Amino acid sequence: MSAFKRAVHRPMHRRLAVVGAVAAGSLLLAACGDGGDDMSGMDHSGGSSSASQEATTSPAKGAFNNADVTFTQSMIVHHQQALEMSQMADGRASDHEVKTLAGEIEKAQDPEIKTMQSRLKSWGKPESAGMDHGDMGHGGGEMSGMMSEQDMKDLMAAKGTDFDRKFAEMMIEHHNGAIEMARDEQKSGRNAASKQLADDVVKNQAAEVKQMQGILDRL
Known part of the structure; x- marks a missing residue:
């Protein structure tokens, strides 16, 4: 006789006993789950929480290389x-479009x-690689498009149309430097999230360069 047939012909009182035992076990587990104070060391939602957190951070924790790290550190500065x-x-x-663009940036x-x-934190890498604004002067430093300390002082001293013009000129060069860095990341980077940021920088800042050139043309 097969196992299936033996189960079918099992006496009714034995089958009821098994069902009763399963039901009692379920009630016991439910009672334990309701005892929050007694189960404080067991976080039943921890698995879901960890999975959610991992899903959020996984793009940054994915494969990355030195180009990704350098791009991220440099782009922060x-x-x-x-x-x-x-x-x-x-x-x-003084120009309304300059004010609006500055706010959008x-x-x-x-x-x-x-x-x-x-x-960078998720990668276990430092935010800075020994870079600062003073080391990346206008047109001649390590990082393309960075303004020198004197450039920043000149911009701060300007007002009105003079400021508008200087801001547009300097930000065009600054954006072009960012676009150059982003294109390097597109070619050499490995991390998907970093390469997506590079794509966004190229697209968005190229559009802003065009807008600022239009501002200069009418000032």
Whole structure:
């Protein structure tokens, strides 16, 4: 006789006993789960939470190479200077389009800085590789498009149309430097999230360069 047939012909009282035992076991487990104080050392949602967190951070934790690290470290510094320049527009710029663009640059690049800082942390890499603004002078430093300390002082001292013109000229060069760095990342990088950021930089900052050139043409 097969196992299936033996199960079918098992006496009713034995089958009821098995069902009762299973039901009792389920009730016991449910009772244990309700005892939050007694189960404080067991986080039943921990698996889901960890999985969710991993899904959020996995792009940054994915495969990366030295080009990704260098791009991320450099772009943080580059973005920080763009924020400094944009913040100077408050109280100095006179052109409405310059004021609006400065606000848009600040709004876009500040979150990107935070994202890149988090990415480096997840990689176990330092935020800085010994770079600072003073080491990357206008046109002749390690990082393309960075303004020198004197450039920043000149921009800060300018007002009105003079500021508008200087801001547009300097930010065009600054953006072009960022685009050059992003294209290097597109070619040499490995990390998907970093390469996506590079794509965004090329697309968005190229559009802003075109807009600022239009501002210069009418000033």
